[in-house]
Amino acid sequence: MKKVNLKNLFQKYAIYFVLVFEIIFFAFASDVFFSLKNALNVLRQISIVGIMAVGMTFVILTGGVDLSVGGVTACVGVICAKLMLAGAHPVIAILASLCFAAVVGLVNAFFSHEFKLNPMIVTLATLQILKGISYIVTGAIPVYGFTEKFKVIGQGHIGPIPIPIIIMIVLYILAYIVLTYTSFGQSIYGIGGNEEAVRLTGINIRKQKYTAYMLCSVITAIAGIVLLSRVNTAQPSAGFGYEMDVITGAVLGGISMSGGEGKITGVFAGVLVMAVLSNGMMMCNVTEYWQWVAKGVVMLAAITYDRIIKGGKV
Amino acid sequence: MQERDVILSLRDVSKSYYGVPAIEHITFDIYNGEIFGIVGENGAGKSTLIKTVAGAIPANGGEIRFKGEKLELKNPYEAISKGIGVVYQEFNLFPNLMVYENIFFGVEIKKNGFLDRKQMIEKSREILKELGFDFDVREKVRNLSPAFQQATEIAKCINHQVELIIMDEPSAPLTEKEVDQMFKVVRKLNDDGITIIYISHKLNEIMDLTDRVSVLRDGHYITTFITKETSENELIKNMVGREIADIYPAKELSDQEVILRVEGLNSSKVHDVSFELRKGEVLGFGGLVGAGRTEAMRLLFGADKKDGGRIYLHDEEVSIKSPTDAISHGIGLIPEDRKAHGLILNKSIFLNCLLPSLKRYSNHGFIDFKDSKKEIGEYYEILKIKATGQDQLCLNLSGGNQQKVVLEKWLLKNCDVLILDEPTRGIDVGTKQEIYQLIKDLAKQGKGIIVISSEMPELIGVSHRILVMHEGHITGELQGENITQEAIMTLAS
Ligand SMILES: Nc1ncnc2c1ncn2[C@@H]1O[C@H](COP(=O)(O)OP(=O)(O)OP(=O)(O)O)[C@@H](O)[C@H]1O
Ligand SMILES: [Mg+2]
Numbered sequence: 001m002k003k004v005n006l007k008n009l010f011q012k013y014a015i016y017f018v019l020v021f022e023i024i025f026f027a028f029a030s031d032v033f034f035s036l037k038n039a040l041n042v043l044r045q046i047s048i049v050g051i052m053a054v055g056m057t058f059v060i061l062t063g064g065v066d067l068s069v070g071g072v073t074a075c076v077g078v079i080c081a082k083l084m085l086a087g088a089h090p091v092i093a094i095l096a097s098l099c100f101a102a103v104v105g106l107v108n109a110f111f112s113h114e115f116k117l118n119p120m121i122v123t124l125a126t127l128q129i130l131k132g133i134s135y136i137v138t139g140a141i142p143v144y145g146f147t148e149k150f151k152v153i154g155q156g157h158i159g160p161i162p163i164p165i166i167i168m169i170v171l172y173i174l175a176y177i178v179l180t181y182t183s184f185g186q187s188i189y190g191i192g193g194n195e196e197a198v199r200l201t202g203i204n205i206r207k208q209k210y211t212a213y214m215l216c217s218v219i220t221a222i223a224g225i226v227l228l229s230r231v232n233t234a235q236p237s238a239g240f241g242y243e244m245d246v247i248t249g250a251v252l253g254g255i256s257m258s259g260g261e262g263k264i265t266g267v268f269a270g271v272l273v274m275a276v277l278s279n280g281m282m283m284c285n286v287t288e289y290w291q292w293v294a295k296g297v298v299m300l301a302a303i304t305y306d307r308i309i310k311g312g313k314v
Numbered sequence: 315m316q317e318r319d320v321i322l323s324l325r326d327v328s329k330s331y332y333g334v335p336a337i338e339h340i341t342f343d344i345y346n347g348e349i350f351g352i353v354g355e356n357g358a359g360k361s362t363l364i365k366t367v368a369g370a371i372p373a374n375g376g377e378i379r380f381k382g383e384k385l386e387l388k389n390p391y392e393a394i395s396k397g398i399g400v401v402y403q404e405f406n407l408f409p410n411l412m413v414y415e416n417i418f419f420g421v422e423i424k425k426n427g428f429l430d431r432k433q434m435i436e437k438s439r440e441i442l443k444e445l446g447f448d449f450d451v452r453e454k455v456r457n458l459s460p461a462f463q464q465a466t467e468i469a470k471c472i473n474h475q476v477e478l479i480i481m482d483e484p485s486a487p488l489t490e491k492e493v494d495q496m497f498k499v500v501r502k503l504n505d506d507g508i509t510i511i512y513i514s515h516k517l518n519e520i521m522d523l524t525d526r527v528s529v530l531r532d533g534h535y536i537t538t539f540i541t542k543e544t545s546e547n548e549l550i551k552n553m554v555g556r557e558i559a560d561i562y563p564a565k566e567l568s569d570q571e572v573i574l575r576v577e578g579l580n581s582s583k584v585h586d587v588s589f590e591l592r593k594g595e596v597l598g599f600g601g602l603v604g605a606g607r608t609e610a611m612r613l614l615f616g617a618d619k620k621d622g623g624r625i626y627l628h629d630e631e632v633s634i635k636s637p638t639d640a641i642s643h644g645i646g647l648i649p650e651d652r653k654a655h656g657l658i659l660n661k662s663i664f665l666n667c668l669l670p671s672l673k674r675y676s677n678h679g680f681i682d683f684k685d686s687k688k689e690i691g692e693y694y695e696i697l698k699i700k701a702t703g704q705d706q707l708c709l710n711l712s713g714g715n716q717q718k719v720v721l722e723k724w725l726l727k728n729c730d731v732l733i734l735d736e737p738t739r740g741i742d743v744g745t746k747q748e749i750y751q752l753i754k755d756l757a758k759q760g761k762g763i764i765v766i767s768s769e770m771p772e773l774i775g776v777s778h779r780i781l782v783m784h785e786g787h788i789t790g791e792l793q794g795e796n797i798t799q800e801a802i803m804t805l806a807s
Contacts, residue, residue, distance in 0.1 A: 183679055193659070200617060202637045
């Protein structure tokens with residue numbers, strides 16, 4: 001009986017063990033790593049990808065995936081920036097950008113649900129479109145020169161804590177509540193497990209899937225606005241390639257790509273594992289190229305470990 | 315016929331899942347050349363026992379000997395090459411491969427290093443023909459009816475020249491006619507010297523087919539009978555631990571108002587289906603598998619798109635375009651295929667039961683866990699679901715208990731019109747009786763019940779009225795005295 005419990009513990013909390021191991025390792029390897037300042041630093045670094053991962057979780061749980069999030073980040077930044085330069089109040093500009101993102105989510109859901117297309121392909125296409133739009137709107141020239149007030153979102157603090165971190169943590173808490181305690185959250189898990197069975201229980205699959213994709217895009221847009229405010233410049237290429245970091249974090253955190261499986265708390269840990277790794281290596285002066293190699297190795301190790309423990313013998 | 319040499323011997327075989335024992339100290343022998351039955355309630359451990367014999371799961375203790383030799387199988391493929399073939403409760407074929415590829419899996423015929431498809435096709439056809447089947451062996455298994463899938467599975471065993479075939483509830487997915495055919499196959503295999511282990515909840519089959527039969531209860535071996543010297547009642551008593559008198563409750567029909575009227579339901583497989591259902595009535599649908607009964611009900615439920623037809627509830631026309639519509643009008647459907655349509659296998663009993671009733675159990679979108687857990691717990695007790703708790707994944711339940719969860723989730727929904735498609739597939743006698751009682755109680759409460767069943771006695775036992783379908787048409791209606799097996803069969807073909 002004891003052995004079983006220990007195994008369960010490892011199985012459930014694999015990613016946390018990895019995280020703790022990483023932290024201990026770097027604490028010994030570098031003297032600057034283990035400090036409150038660096039901890040806040042790491043959290044601020046992950047805030048963008050961390051926020052995006054919240055949205056992605058909803059989509060992956062339904063059994064889908066959204067590759068367009070990198071494009072959404074860029075496009076939202078560009079649109080918000082242009083609107084502010086055109087004289088719109090920041091709040092209006094932000095709301096307009098969020099609406100734009102919601103439309104992107106709607107389009108993603110429409111094509112993947114109504115025509116039963118593979119969401120990977122659908123969102124790959126919208127990613128291309130969004131990339132194109134970002135460059136068209138800006139003419140490939142960065143946009144800057146916003147009001148001081150707008151900087152608060154990405155650069156401000158409440159007490160010692162940077163606002164992006166607060167936004168991120170709030171979103172994780174909200175997502176946790178939605179996924180665990182609401183009927184929307186529970187049906188999302190069901191849909192990922194067996195969509196047809198859920199349809200036959202009378203749950204409106206269409207509504208739930210549209211909601212998931214739109215949530216994903218809108219939450220990504222929040223990340224895009226935080227990013228815009230932090231760098232204070234809209235780059236048409238901002239956020240490109242982030243989709244991989246986001247999906248990596250979610251999968252490391254135990255979200256199953258086939259849907260229906262995994263917890264939002266795990267996702268947070270998954271994103272942290274990758275961030276701590278790159279931060280730690282930076283502190284130890286490892287070059288970026290070696291960092292890539294190390295990240296790939298850790299990812300392989302983590303998912304293999306997970307598979308062995310979960311898929312192992314009964 | 316029975317030479318007394320032992321082909322398979324079990325000594326103290328035990329297996330537990332996550333520390334919970336499923337079978338304990340099972341000890342018995344199976345003689346060479348006999349047909350050996352195993353019976354027991356849902357979750358008694360029948361499937362677990364044969365999975366350990368076949369090497370699909372490792373035993374925790376004990377010894378299994380096959381032809382005197384100790385068996386230590388690491389995987390099911392080893393079993394078939396050693397001479398033990400299994401026809402699982404849930405088939406174990408590659409659905410995306412063709413019939414002959416499945417039959418020859420692992421023992422492909424090769425010529426000059428290449429697969430000799432022509433010969434494999436030829437030989438597959440021969441084996442199936444011997445068994446009395448004639449269908450395209452180049453069809454993908456996925457597209458076959460359950461009967462043909464089973465035939466493929468058996469052909470695979472024959473092709474591997476096994477000496478022992480274990481069949482786990484082989485008749486569950488079959489129609490009566492197909493069961494007769496399967497019986498012939500089993501008898502023929504047995505005449506050819508193959509030993510058969512036959513698991514079933516249908517005791518008449520056990521009485522018909524087997525030479526000896528063992529009873530399991532709660533993971534324990536109870537006893538073995540020589541079939542000729544026992545009776546169904548004695549078996550039941552040993553399985554359940556008590557006697558069961560009348561399995562079907564007496565029918566009472568009060569003449570009440572029409573609750574549901576269907577007119578001219580049409581699709582590619584359903585033609586002009588019209589009928590009425592009264593409050594308090596149990597309406598049976600008879601016919602052969604493929605007669606369009608399931609399809610008709612799916613149209614009514616909005617699961618498939620209909621080409622035409624009107625649906626009236628309490629004399630008012632309603633538009634049903636999706637299951638969501640149907641359910642909001644108080645119509646529920648318990649589907650026949652529990653794995654594909656009935657359950658989310660890798661989710662808990664709780665979530666599966668919760669989903670149809672989400673609206674009732676939530677408050678502004680937030681789920682009331684206390685209430686829902688309590689009510690789900692009540693039906694869980696009534697249905698005597700055997701599990702470690704509501705949080706157990708459906709994947710880890712025995713076949714019959716999975717079926718009970720499907721029933722439970724719809725009972726909780728409390729629909730006015732409830733359609734049950736093969737509701738007792740894989741369910742043990744004791745529970746069957748309880749389910750029939752439940753159906754009767756629902757009807758008595760004034761609900762309209764539709765039952766589709768391929769088990770003739772069941773259909774006759776529960777229905778007040780029976781509509782028979784053939785090739786998508788309703789071919790006749792039977793009521794009262796006129797309900798007989800013969801009458802149904804005549805209308806069905
Ligand atoms: N993979 C599993 N994990 C955990 N428990 C399991 C697993 N498979 C079976 N069990 C449990 O073991 C017990 C025996 O199950 P088994 O499938 O052998 O029953 P059975 O006699 O075949 O029942 P049925 O007639 O319903 O098919 C049940 O209580 C079941 O819940
Ligand atoms: Mg079983």
